[in-house]
Amino acid sequence: MRIRFTKMQGAGNDFVVLDETRGLLGLSPGQYRFLADRHFGVGADQILSVRTASDPGVDFQYVIHNADGGEVEQCGNGARCFMRFVREQGLTDKDVVRVQTLAGLIAPRMNADGRVTVDMGPPIFEPARVPFDDAGLDAQPTGGWQTWHLALSTEAESPIVPLAVLSMGNPHAVQLVPDVDGAPVATQGPLIERHPRFPQRVNAGFMQVQSRGQVKLRVFERGAGETLACGTGACAAVVAGIRLGLLDARVDVHTRGGVLTIEWAGEQGDLGAPVFMTGPAVTVFSGEIDVPDEG
Numbered sequence: 338m339r340i341r342f343t344k345m346q347g348a349g350n351d352f353v354v355l356d357e358t359r360g361l362l363g364l365s366p367g368q369y370r371f372l373a374d375r376h377f378g379v380g381a382d383q384i385l386s387v388r389t390a391s392d393p394g395v396d397f398q399y400v401i402h403n404a405d406g407g408e409v410e411q412c413g414n415g416a417r418c419f420m421r422f423v424r425e426q427g428l429t430d431k432d433v434v435r436v437q438t439l440a441g442l443i444a445p446r447m448n449a450d451g452r453v454t455v456d457m458g459p460p461i462f463e464p465a466r467v468p469f470d471d472a473g474l475d476a477q478p479t480g481g482w483q484t485w486h487l488a489l490s491t492e493a494e495s496p497i498v499p500l501a502v503l504s505m506g507n508p509h510a511v512q513l514v515p516d517v518d519g520a521p522v523a524t525q526g527p528l529i530e531r532h533p534r535f536p537q538r539v540n541a542g543f544m545q546v547q548s549r550g551q552v553k554l555r556v557f558e559r560g561a562g563e564t565l566a567c568g569t570g571a572c573a574a575v576v577a578g579i580r581l582g583l584l585d586a587r588v589d590v591h592t593r594g595g596v597l598t599i600e601w602a603g604e605q606g607d608l609g610a611p612v613f614m615t616g617p618a619v620t621v622f623s624g625e626i627d628v629p630d631e632g
């Protein structure tokens with residue numbers, strides 16, 4: 338099957354974007370994996386599908402697949418690229434669009450400076466909704482909130498890691514590190530991602546707090562490995578930092594691929610306040626590719 342695609346990136350988190358507004362391609366997990374493959378396909382962290390929405394008042398549907406072919410609920414950097422794509426492709430002339438995702442409605446806005454701000458909706462803290470299996474565990478009071486001290490393997494000398502656990506529609510486990518560049522992302526990332534207490538796996542964040550308004554972040558993403566940036570990961574890390582009493586309401590998140598600005602009013606106690614993420618969205622190139630039928 339020959340398909341057209343657009344390659345995009347948001348702070349170095351890269352995507353293959355497919356316009357399915359005129360008909361669904363019906364791709365299999367294997368075909369998504371092929372498109373994401375950096376040697377045999379196009380290469381991307383996620384595949385984003387742009388589809389029409391059925392509900393009145395909703396402009397588009399946004400479907401996300403990780404590089405491993407699995408469909409997921411949300412992708413923040415992808416939401417910014419989604420906004421740039423629908424404008425550049427002439428699918429809308431609106432400055433703000435309402436987009437239906439598996440995680441619920443989001444509202445990306447194209448700013449005059451070319452950056453995109455997305456209302457990512459409110460964070461979710463209930464363990465069962467992350468989902469996180471907290472059976473038999475005691476949350477450890479940490480700052481103004483809590484962390485969960487998880488052994489990363491059954492071996493005797495396994496590290497015990499204090500994790501802040503929450504969801505942005507997709508699951509996140511965030512830990513504080515003194516130096517993000519020296520953090521054990523490659524070793525602990527996969528162990529956290531597939532930890533048995535996360536029944537749908539989890540994105541593993543490593544956050545270095547530099548001040549109440551500046552952090553550095555690396556994320557080992559569920560289904561993609563370490564990416565240069567993770568938008569929902571940046572949202573989750575800042576919300577966790579605010580709840581732990583370490584951050585103010587507006588934070589610049591320095592990732593390996595660029596800077597994202599996250600704002601959350603939850604510090605004033607409104608835990609249901611939406612999280613706003615602002616950052617870049619870049620079109621790299623468009624092309625066509627033959628996708629093998631078996632995928």
Ligand SMILES: N[C@H](CCC[C@H](N)C(=O)O)C(=O)O
Nearest residue numbers: 412413414507558559568569
């Ligand atoms: N790996 C994530 C999906 C992509 C999220 C990330 N690329 C972002 O910008 O939010 C997950 O499995 O939940």
